[in-house]
Amino acid sequence: MIKKIAFLLVAVALIAAACDSDSDDTTTTAGTAEETTTTAAQETTTTAAAEETTTTAAAPAGEAGTIIIGTTDTVSSLDSSDAYATRDWEVLKNFSEPLIKWEPGGADTLLPGLAEALPEISDDGLTYTLTLREGLKWGDGTDITNEVVASQLTRLLTISDTGPNQVGLTLGNPYVESIEASGESDVVFTLTQPLAFFSQVLAGGPYIPMHPDYFPEDELVIFPEPPIYGAGPYTVTEFVPGETMTFERNEFYHGDPPNADKIIVRHFADPQSMALAVQNGEIDIAWRILGSELALPLADVEGLNVAEIDAPATRYLVVNHVLEPTNDPNVQKAIASVVDRDEISDRIFGGAVTPLYSQVPPAFFGANEAFDEIYGSPDLDAARAFLEASGYSEDNKLVLPFWYPPEHYGATTADAMLIIAEQLEATGMIEVDLQAQEWSTYVGAATGGQEYPLFVLGWFLDFPDAENYTQPWIENGGQGSVVTSYEDNSITPGVNPELLVALDAQRGLTDPAEREAALDELQNIYAEEVVTVPLWVEPEFIVYRDGIAGDPNLPNPEALNIGASMEFIYSLLTDAG
């Protein structure tokens, strides 16, 4: 009996504990907006080409005024002083805004954002002054002042290194010495050195001021609780990690109100499911990351549109200048001479990728085709001559370890690397030792520069300028090229010191013609030294149902105004049902 009573008492206590629960969570809203334009920015880049295929209507995914976007990208930080990923920046630029921004649809024109005009640059190129628009407010209605903007942007220089992504150490501190408020509404950036591309950097995600009530001056807030108020066209009203993020109108936005009341971004674990979801109307738009093999067949589906965007995602081989056998300049040049990019594009990607003959993609200002001009595309005889010069022959083959990550860059990586191995072996003088390694092991071994003589990596831009496609491999910041040591930036013996001079020379040039010439020289030396061997540029695809449209007055409306800057501005989207 006592046992039964004891059991009952415990059971009742547990049930009482279970009933003592309360709920938490969820939603809120916000409201309206505008935008602005003005002059074009400096020189720089070019645009994105958009192609299209259409047919008739599919069932709309959402209610009137709601557009549902599918993505396989994950959000990893929502604090601009920490965020360092394309998806994070996309979110940031839809609920907030930098002082200057890219014209949607391209990457060649800068427009004022929270500032009323493009920056005034001092004669020595060291000071950038921007004046804030009048009457700016955060999404909760509080005022935005120049003091707040300056102190919030200073977080990038002071606390970014406390976060997981440490973006400030790459895109903040190396460029900016201080950010200060001046007068009634000016914000003044003092640079560490004159930088021709600083306006491009300034239009990036890290230079978006965050609301001080939710993002304190001395602490990173990576995932704030919604609602997340910014100064952009939308407010993030709900965020369920791994599932959805909801954007609703910000009524205090200074620009044109967004066309859609609500945007819901749905996360998919698998691109195949996302492709099926846009097909059955569960989502209106499938965006990042659909490969050509999934996106292109959807062009034949009634009611769907497929657009291709010249995305700045590159793949390249890193030739280690320290390890044997790739520390031999002849071996480096032989590798550069052998790679047939057209064959890779045709056999593996059905022609969907663009061969790359400079580390700078063709869509960017100053890009040339140095590798094609110097090494041909390909030239096996030249490759054999280089190898012979170093004593290799068909009887005395060069044994070349070649590494790649089988899963990180998609299923096609292994096939592409096999073709490169075939091309290298076609010289008759190289025996490739092709080896795969899982990413978390691979990346450390590769970028550490001490293990792999030859390996493949990919790059996606931080800001759309040739600087961002050359500096990371010349001033070795962990990209594994090892042409300079990280500590003192001294050049590897055997590598032309002119490389560092040429890199530095183009940085301060504000005259487009002069900078273009300097970039041309830089890329030529880069190719001569075979710092890396550029392979191809991969396009991005966006699929959307009939009725969804971008702004026809802006570039690339067929691609919903997404251009080479890869910015997707949700407020421009319209849904004709």
Added chain:
Amino acid sequence: MHPLLLTFLIFGIPLLIGLLYVFFAGSPPLRKYIATRVALTIPMILILATVVFLVMRIIPGDPIDSTLGPKGTPEIKERFAEQHGLNDPLYVQYGRFVGNVFTLDFGNSLVYAQRPIVDELGERLPATLEMVIPATMFGLGLGLFLGTRAGMKRKSAGDYGSRIFSVVIYAMPIFWLGLLFQLVFGVWLGWTPIAGRIDPEIPLDRTTNMLVVDSIISGNWAALRSSLEHLILPTLTLGLVLSGVFLRLTRINVIETNQEDYVTSARARGVKEGTVTRRYALKNAMIPVITLMGLQVAILLAGAVLTETVFSWPGMGRYLVDRILTRDFTAVQSVIVFFALFVAVIALAVDILYSVLDPRVKY
């Protein structure tokens, strides 16, 4: 209240009540057995935690490289290691980890925004349970039904059909079956959603993070309907694959039990065939099936990764695989300790169920 605690209350309390009932109402040897098993759980988890801790540090790759990628300079990597205590001696890291286990804190993720692991488990575990429980019930029900019929009518057309079905369905790659169902039921017929847990346009207050439960609690019938619709394809896919193995196991055990003397004598006594099937053949054939069910549920908590991926279901399986690939030490260690607890509880429940099903089993 934290969803993880609510999940424990929803599933743990009935289990605990059952355990306490058996403990207090059971014989002294059974009580001793239960007490011993519970006491052994602690060293078992400690040993497992230690093994996982060491293995994660022995295998190549680390969270610094996988988080920072090629853009991580040596200076940035060093800061990252310092901030996360990865430069500390191994025994210091181990002490910190064990301390976290005993306080059920588990610490923060290393790679994904440094979120508290408990919060991430609170999002993932309920989602997994919401999919795995109905899928197991469906698979078990179908497997038992077909397996019993096949076993009772051996060498009939139904028996052959069931055997072919069980082999084909078990051998079918689960992601392929999932994609097939998405294409047929989602795209061609338009009957079911393709992926996800609920229509994102339906607002729902998430209390337990089990959306069916949350919908009922809040009386949100649109959300209930939507969450049930979203459960159909994952449940069908996972359940069908599971049913194959349950079917085969049930069939063979029913056949064996059917040949026992007590079944023959029951028939000879004129006991109805339905009663023979239920009370004699099936009940005695259930012991290995129950064992398998317990193991399957434990495996599926982390092993439904393919189903979760195909249906974009943010559950534990995908979480664990992602974190292993990024070498998120704290997340992997914590999840495995959590699983160990779960498996220990399920194994104990299964052992106790034996004695209920078969009076010959004594402790």
